[in-house]
Amino acid sequence: MIEVRRQAPQGRPLADAPPSVLGDPVDFREKALRRKLIAGNWKMNGRRADGLALARDLAGRAAAEPPAAELLICPPATLLMGVAEVLAGSVIALGGQDCHGDLAGAHTGDIAAPMLRDAGCSYVILGHSERRIEHHESDALVCAKALAARRTGLAVILCIGETAEQRDAGRAHEVVARQLGGSLPQGLGAAELVVAYEPVWAIGTGRTPTPADVAEVHGHIRAELKRRVADPAAVRILYGGSVKPGNARELLAAGDVDGALVGGASLVAEDFWAIARAAG
Ligand code: 13P
Helix, strand or coil, X not given: CCCCECCCHHHCCHHHCCHHHHCCCECHHHHHXXXXXXXXXXXXXXXXXXXXXXXXXXXXXXXXXXXXXXXXXXXXXXXXHHHHHHHCCCCCEEEECCCCCCCCCCCCCCCCHHHHHHHCCCEEXXXXXXXXXXXXXCXXXXXXXXXXXXXXXXXXXXXXXXXXXXXXXXXXXXXXXXXXXXXXXXXXXXXXXXXXXXXXXXXXXXXXXXXXXHHHHHHHHHHHHHHHCCCHHHCEEEEECCCCHHHHHHHHHCCCCCEEEECHHHHCHHHHHHHHHHCC
């Protein structure tokens, strides 16, 4: 029987924790119904030879030992078509790392959602903190991009997450709620939306929140989704930020965690595969 219970943050005994702190209980039956998604964000890494070799290696592992989790890799744009060829017939899906809010036009250097579809993508990562920070992307811009993705039939992995300063100031909940509210177009549902909670201070640093901290923020995101999408229980919420083979199992087991968005470790086939296997 699947146990349904509240997840107490930071190991606090359940009876001592006031309901306002706990938020809604994690429904482990619903969690079991959400197939885990392990997504690799290659960021600005990879040339043709090593990128295709990595994709080939992963496709070979997936064919030999089909994973329980859904697998996705998001290479840089230059590698999309080559990787798509490598992945033909594989269970591993392909995604882009960004798209423009317009479907075509005079936008030098940008890539449009229909181009990603044309290259073989089924997903696109949007609102990654590296784009929010380095390219000054606002919630409104991310929302426009998500609409373009939706019109094109791409599922969106919407990234949200607080900085260290915001967390230290006790504003993590407020920040993720604001980002979610501002960048999520109306009417998006679980079939076309995945949320990725990526605390900025955990990305590429080797530091991670505790599984209890992750569960707590994911519970808050789930509660926010209830106000914003028709099927909130079905939307997958990924954790991202220094996910490695050594910490994947405990992070993936945390309440309301439905997968991982993996950066550095997704560039090493063995590591990405170990994380995929930790998903069950
Ligand atoms: P790292 O796994 O390298 O910390 O990156 C996480 C990330 O930003 C994934 O999108």
